[in-house]
Amino acid sequence: MAAVQGFLLTRLWRETSTGMELVFWFATDSGPRQLRVPAQQAVAFAPAARRADIERLLPAGVEIRELALQDFQRRPVLGLYAPRYRTLRELEQRLPAAGIEVYETDIAPADRFLMERFITAPVTLPTADGGPLRPDPDYRPSLRTLSLDIETSERGELYSIGLHGCGQRQVYMLGPPTGEDAAVDFDLEYVADRATLLERLNAWMARHDPDVIIGWSVLQFDIRVLHEHARKLGVTLHLGRGAPEDDHYEPGGQGRPFQALLAGRPIIDGVEALKSATWVFPSYSLENVSRTLLGEGKAIDNPHDRMASINRMFAGEKSALARYNLVDCELVTRIFAKTELLRFLLERASVTGLPLERHGASIAAFYHLYLPLMHRQGFVAPNLGAQPPEASPGGFVMDSRPGLYDSVLVLDYKSLYPSLIRTFLIDPVGLVEGLALPEDETVPGFRGARFHRTRHCLPEMVARVWEGRDAAKRAGNAPLAQALKIIMNSFYGVLGTPHCRFFDHRLASSITLRGHAVMHQTRELIEARGHRVIYGDTDSTFVWLGRTHAEAEAERIGRELVAAINAHWRTQLQAELGLESHLELQYETHFSRFLMPTIRGAEEGSKKRYAGLRPGADGQPELVFKGLETVRSDWSPLAQRFQRELYLLIFTGEPHEDYVRDFVARTRAGDLDDLLVYRKRLRRPLEEYQSNLSPQVRAARLLEAENARLGRRSRFRRGGWISYLITTAGAEPVERPHAPPDYDHYVERQLAPVADAILPFVGDRFDRLLDRQMGLF
Template structure:
């Protein structure tokens, strides 16, 4: 039997044989191309790692099993031997003993099931050849088949679910489900109340668990999703199931739900269900680098779908409203529960987040629930290539992440402050990946101690061999694949490749990565600075003024009065620079240039502000009016309008002021009117601050920022994002506002800071524009916060 499928989950189980031997069995769950499901079980793989061959005797002396011969070598060319153990849990203890004895280990931290896939070169898709037998809950089970890599694309079945509990999360009220052909809610109700549309009565919590697990089994989803699914829904269900002594089997095979708690304040938990993926909507959103001011379901749904939760009250009253509806208005309660599951599903579907996770899995080899782990993804890719080259790499030790070395960042040119007309913006296309390709920057190609007269590529951070290396070869393949995906309109595939390529530099610069080397990171950033400066000098030699530059972009004053002429000239200049740059790189380094400067856009007007309370230019902050985008097409970068920790008032005022500045309209009357409305209380809804806690509130000891003060006053346990207002008694959370708003604070701390750069450009003074300098000067003198 020969079939093709896509791996959803890779794990292992340890089985005790009749003779007492403990045998690890790789378990690969997945979907077949024909829509069926499969399980591959393989007991032939042995857990192993490597040591240097010249340390084999020393390893035996500290109790290691007899090392086995190997044809692999270290990066330095030294032969290694293989150390195999009985089960994967035996590895860490032996590894630590060897390392404590001064014996170097290699790849002793690679996960057992991941090693199985790496050695076979399998990235998501695979061809399975062997004897398959029908399974229970799984279409086909294969024991010890032959696996080969294959290009496989499947459409996973996705189901969203959401639970409702009492305020303490201890009693289950309802479970809602939403997906293709599914829109229902299971309501726990021991009475005889009539059930609303699409609602099913469950006489008690136990019945609700039975109904839920039965629905999962019949619908057979590949992916379970929702919002805060792991840290709340599944965690609460597991806790309640334990109380009820319910087996709570959600998998395709019998087996417990395993939840790994979040690590660190910003971490997210992970859930493992045999044969199914759990992809939390919040994690998918963050993993795809979709930035939101507020990651709550209501806020994201309003931003992405244009609708929010089905409740009428404010945030602070929602728990009370939900409990009231559960007891007195079941139709409203059922609609609320079903809406939550539907919104989570529709967000994930509209943004193609599950498809993106699967596309990234096909690229990196990581299962879809782990593609956001950039270091692990890089590991999988690079180790797969090392396997082909028969090379091994050092083990990542737990203390390696604390190693730090000086690393240089991207170069930023000093801004020429003020308002400028007809400014070109040029960007290097994928600068850091292009530098890696051009200069062969790679862990294998790096030469720490070159031989005299060696023909190497010299960079600011180190020297590299000229023979084609692993990373440049990967990128040589990825660049055209991304272009092909873009031309085909496959935005998901193009985005997956972009995320992967852009991760390479960051991973190499991270001490927790096994391939971390400051020389590599500094070579990339050093060449980036050199190329930015070279390009600046090229434009200046051509008679143009460079107003600003940041890492991979240059802002150049065109000096052309007609915007259409300026727009047409931009691409011509980019082409000329690329030709000259290719000649320069070829002559100096004797390598073909992969660098490409692109004309990105034309700003009809560009404002580069001064640094606040200083005279120099503010870096990474500007506002520009785009050519061809209409009067309202103002772009903001680094300004308050795009930052979460400024109020909606400040953002709206800033947006309006720059639109007026760029369209030569007066700002005086508008600004004076805004201040009057703030003081009258007309804009109170726009005065809310939102800021993330970086740690638990009790850990703030040296200083206590306003959002921490507010968090400590909340009536409910605080989440990560704290919403608060400034009152006459200081910061207070939205769910516990006890004092009048300090509106003058908002005039001084929100309106004035965003207005002053525009007013200074126009030669105006804030206090005079709003007409009461005495009062504001006195307020500032008192240092009111």
């Protein structure tokens, strides 16, 4: 029988009378496939020197095995094999209480089964004749998606369920129909009660069998509300594959979010998926994201108007509510398609071993990749907190030289921290092994670290991911290249956090301080060739060429510098340490004009803040801002527009005086009032803000008082976004009547700081331009 390729959708384990059973669901070209692996044991490790004490404390059924493994103190360890995972978690409490360390009890059985076989997500499944489950790294399935959205009352009472996917456009609506209902171009079915709504959803899932459920806050709102209704109504909600009891729901509470694990059917939230793929939006509301990406959004934007409109449609025009419900589903489907989110998640799962629906979790991804390599080097992982959380230095940031410059090059090290790990063999196992050798036989690190030259895991991991990313870029596979970039760049962050079991300040410091040394020497090499370095930041070096250069000439100089410095590293590291250099300095760009501002109110140069003018992809001049008002959400659109226009004038040598005066005059005349609105986020419930009240909190309190007066629900019980103006009466929300704008605030607090960051470099000042008489004295 021919082998079948599959892609892992979900994993779970359960206790049985014969031990643990692992249950995996896969997508295949011929439909979903379930694989059950019976009679598995849970595994942990403990010091062999305490065997007698361990035997005395072990419950019945736990087996001890001698293994060729040691802990990070280089002490031999025993394997503890339990028929139930809960027994292992009991040992996690019982053995430490007797002073006996126990390792790796937190690795879930299904995860351990996969990682020890080097399986991430794509596999070759066992045939009917048997055989192992094997990794098959090139397989990617075509997944059938369902975009799910519900509409409710303000009290969370279910009105309708919208479904878009598997070739279907379906809405189930709580009936009866209303007299004003219009004809629709989708399937609309009215049902008698909410229990029937849930039963129709169950039946749709069984009939059309999607592989993945997608939505917008779909888990924390839609699935949670459906689950709460099912529980109250006594209906079995069956959204997964297999038996209903295979679906698991955790209600959450006390700071814990609602959780749902559906057998064979991941639930992917669009908001979290976008963030994990490094998409950035000022607001992740469906309205804002869809308008930004698709050029269209929801028909009703204001949340209070939206709720009133939903109630009005439910009472008198249910077909309009059904259309509104379905449009939300379709917007999510189109956003996923536009951003290739599902393809990105498939590639990420193939690289990291993370479940499709799990976001963030860079530490878990690191464990999945690192632990099996570490085991084969003869080690078990330390426990969390094995090393004290001593701080390590951050990335390199050079003191800048403020000024307005012509012709500044940016030279950037490609993936600096991963390249340092790979070049200098920085690795948890390598540190343990290196410290056991004489100093002259190891690779030096920092803060007492020394690394073994041949026994390590992480450098090979970096090399494999690096080469995979380069191959993905050559093949035009942007989602895979992005997934590989994210995981590779996460390695330093993982090793640098005390939340990782491998945390050791010597590891993190050996990366960051080595980076400092590389950047300092890069500056010396550049300045030895007659150029001036005006700034450096983590992995980028900004080089002033001293005078205006044509684009081709500037690029030639940049590439010559890059070639010389890369050759220097290859020669020096081989001669001094016997190491192959993987440091790769690249020519990034040429700014024909470049501003390095001062710290506001001071004379020294700022850090992580600059602006420049360079050729864009279309050949037209492109403004680039880093850390300045234009790219910061806490500045008004007025300041951002003023900065873009003023800087372009100065960078291109155009007169700026009349522009500044005219912009201020138009601001004071009210011509630009649509640019005065601040939009900021409250990250905590409103009532938690008690002292030093910011303008956004004051505005939110005024809005809440208005909502209470009108009988509306609170908007800020969990935080949220507030849009407000600074008026002559202070900060006021835009949604309610307010005093006239405080134009003095906008001129003095928004326009003046923007202007005075650049005008002194051309011999001017904002106040001089606004007061002609001041120029006479």
